[in-house]
Amino acid sequence: MATTRAGAGKAAAKAARPAYRCAECGWITAKWVGRCGECQAWGTVDLAGGDRAAGRTAPAAVTRPAVPIGEVRAEDAHAVTSGIPELDRVLGGGVVPGAVLLMAGEPGVGKSTLLLEAAARWARAGRRTLYVSGEESAAQVRLRAERTGAVVDELYLAAETDLGALLTHVEQVRPSLLIVDSVQTIGSAEVDGVPGGVTQVREVAAAVIGLAKSEGIATLLVGHVTKDGTVAGPRVLEHLVDVVLQFEGDRTSRLRLLRAVKNRFGPVDEIGCFDLTSDGIVEVPDPTGLFVSRHETPVAGTCVTVTMEGRRPLLAEVQALTVEAAGGGNPRRTSSGLDGPRVAMILAVLTKHVGVDVQKQDVYTASVGGARLVEPSVDLATAVALASAAAGKPCPSDLVAIGEVGLAGEVRPVHELGARLREAARIGFKRAIVPVGSDLRGVDHGLRLAPVADVGAAIRAALD
Numbered sequence: 130m131a132t133t134r135a136g137a138g139k140a141a142a143k144a145a146r147p148a149y150r151c152a153e154c155g156w157i158t159a160k161w162v163g164r165c166g167e168c169q170a171w172g173t174v175d176l177a178g179g180d181r182a183a184g185r186t187a188p189a190a191v192t193r194p195a196v197p198i199g200e201v202r203a204e205d206a207h208a209v210t211s212g213i214p215e216l217d218r219v220l221g222g223g224v225v226p227g228a229v230l231l232m233a234g235e236p237g238v239g240k241s242t243l244l245l246e247a248a249a250r251w252a253r254a255g256r257r258t259l260y261v262s263g264e265e266s267a268a269q270v271r272l273r274a275e276r277t278g279a280v281v282d283e284l285y286l287a288a289e290t291d292l293g294a295l296l297t298h299v300e301q302v303r304p305s306l307l308i309v310d311s312v313q314t315i316g317s318a319e320v321d322g323v324p325g326g327v328t329q330v331r332e333v334a335a336a337v338i339g340l341a342k343s344e345g346i347a348t349l350l351v352g353h354v355t356k357d358g359t360v361a362g363p364r365v366l367e368h369l370v371d372v373v374l375q376f377e378g379d380r381t382s383r384l385r386l387l388r389a390v391k392n393r394f395g396p397v398d399e400i401g402c403f404d405l406t407s408d409g410i411v412e413v414p415d416p417t418g419l420f421v422s423r424h425e426t427p428v429a430g431t432c433v434t435v436t437m438e439g440r441r442p443l444l445a446e447v448q449a450l451t452v453e454a455a456g457g458g459n460p461r462r463t464s465s466g467l468d469g470p471r472v473a474m475i476l477a478v479l480t481k482h483v484g485v486d487v488q489k490q491d492v493y494t495a496s497v498g499g500a501r502l503v504e505p506s507v508d509l510a511t512a513v514a515l516a517s518a519a520a521g522k523p524c525p526s527d528l529v530a531i532g533e534v535g536l537a538g539e540v541r542p543v544h545e546l547g548a549r550l551r552e553a554a555r556i557g558f559k560r561a562i563v564p565v566g567s568d569l570r571g572v573d574h575g576l577r578l579a580p581v582a583d584v585g586a587a588i589r590a591a592l593d
Contacts, residue, residue: 221395
């Protein structure tokens, strides 16, 4: 009996011991640590509050009664155009009332400029908009709005960093579109921690999302990013929102790309192209020419390909340069805009199966215009550009190369080849090197094709 009481006492003490949980992955530990033992994130382990025994949650009043699915109004989830066609393309048609979108991007990439333009166009359609700035004063936002022509009567502006004040503004203005710039700058006095912390971001996001769903307010949240490009804050933030957008761009280029990483209302393989100018941000409905450089005479080490960004074909140019390694040391392999390991693989294939010897040469590869070319269909153009640079022979200026290269030197078919060829023909190209066996039945492209089975045949077709 004494042993039983002692065991029960130990079990009760163990049950009463506080637990600590990681806000990122849910890992639980008996004592506080600065770094999660599961996901290795710093500063995410906190006391797990509100833990109750299973089965003790009492029934509560429902917000809306359950109804047969056939009686639910599908019209409530129809998208409304934002006024920016490139943004609508990425979202799958427009903004859904009650949807919550999270836009992330590096500082200075143009997130605030794009959202201010979206707010202005939404307001010009007679729909009330509320822009809440937590990073800039109202006067600073007004100056940017004057410069970009975004001063509209139905666009309301507030500079707040308190969650309670933000909710009050929404109640008073009653907007159909809410923009919060940014979610990491808003804090709640009811929650411990500083704004931007894991607990604060979770509380602010939950409150704003709950308000958006209950009132049918389309909401756009701006999110900061970490050094590795991921959205800052707890990982649960990306799961709570309906759409996660990534705004990308090189600081040295005006071109900006908007991608959907998650989208509950449309595809996640579309991109929107924008041009960031001193007068604001404008759409680029046909960005193909931005990724291809025109040479008066053919230049060795260049080859054009057609990559698919979502359902949009884009022409892009791959450039390669080979020079003797200085000092006889280990040769350099540098890539910009291309996947470095994949370029190294293509170099190995060229050395093994084609006899292109660059073992004692520095090799530089790059894309034109800051484009990121990571699709396997770029392999063949990369191989042709490298062989052209090594041989000093230029490719014809009216030629495109499309195909995936395997380790055995074979050239594999790629998807949407017909759409790629039509885009190349529209720009003015006359010839194309394509994988043998590609199904092009019923495709009207107007190009002279050179089907190849291996990378050696492709190089001969391009350079001979």
